[in-house]
Amino acid sequence: GAVVSQHPSWVICKSGTSVKIECRSLDFQATTMFWYRQFPKQSLMLMATSNEGSKATYEQGVEKDKFLINHASLTLSTLTVTSAHPEDSSFYICSARAIRPPTTSGGPTDTQYFGPGTRLTVL
Amino acid sequence: GQNIDQPTEMTATEGAIVQINCTYQTSGFNGLFWYQQHAGEAPTFLSYNVLDGLEEKGRFSSFLSRSKGYSYLLLKELQMKDSASYLCAVMDSNYQLIWGAGTKLIIKP
Numbered sequence: 478g479a480v481v482s483q484h485p486s487w488v489i490c491k492s493g494t495s496v497k498i499e500c501r502s503l504d505f506q507a508t509t510m511f512w513y514r515q516f517p518k519q520s521l522m523l524m525a526t527s528n529e530g531s532k533a534t535y536e537q538g539v540e541k542d543k544f545l546i547n548h549a550s551l552t553l554s555t556l557t558v559t560s561a562h563p564e565d566s567s568f569y570i571c572s573a574r575a576i577r578p579p580t581t582s583g584g585p586t587d588t589q590y591f592g593p594g595t596r597l598t599v600l
Numbered sequence: 601g602q603n604i605d606q607p608t609e610m611t612a613t614e615g616a617i618v619q620i621n622c623t624y625q626t627s628g629f630n631g632l633f634w635y636q637q638h639a640g641e642a643p644t645f646l647s648y649n650v651l652d653g654l655e656e657k658g659r660f661s662s663f664l665s666r667s668k669g670y671s672y673l674l675l676k677e678l679q680m681k682d683s684a685s686y687l688c689a690v691m692d693s694n695y696q697l698i699w700g701a702g703t704k705l706i707i708k709p
Contacts, residue, residue, distance in 0.1 A: 520700070568640075588691075591644065592642060594642040
């Protein structure tokens, strides 16, 4: 369980174009999804928190008009990089928040499961 | 402010044991997570601790001391495939994950 997919896996585009990345929770409903960016040899950087049916919350320094986030359903969030430039080239990873009742075997009742990531290269 | 500290890089030998430490200072605590991330891939969930003590899962174990703001991930019988970055993350009072920068583990034959 708790499978998250991302599409596309990689994309190469010209400078100035827009790119849309989809994040889907395949076997659970996610009211909250997160978008991260990771540059080579650096740690994850949270870009924004996406809540179903409401506006995303952006981290400081992330341009909301450049990185458009839409969370239209409980299983789908999209990130659109508008007017992409070479400095936007990065590994974009989404995660979906999974909340489940406690079980006798323990384990987290609230955690994040990651999609496989999208590698964006802007020429 | 909120802070997660873990070593930047560690080196160990195949077949040996390695302990990766993590200390944290966060606004509230709702659990500590360890994720594994291979180069070029997304993180995968490894372990979760919310109560003090040791959680064992095969070759991997994770320990938590809430009073000390401290956790460690213990990897036994190291294999070459364990070469990866290991990320420590704490869920704060708002149920947001606060991430450490990750520890790159290098396994040598």
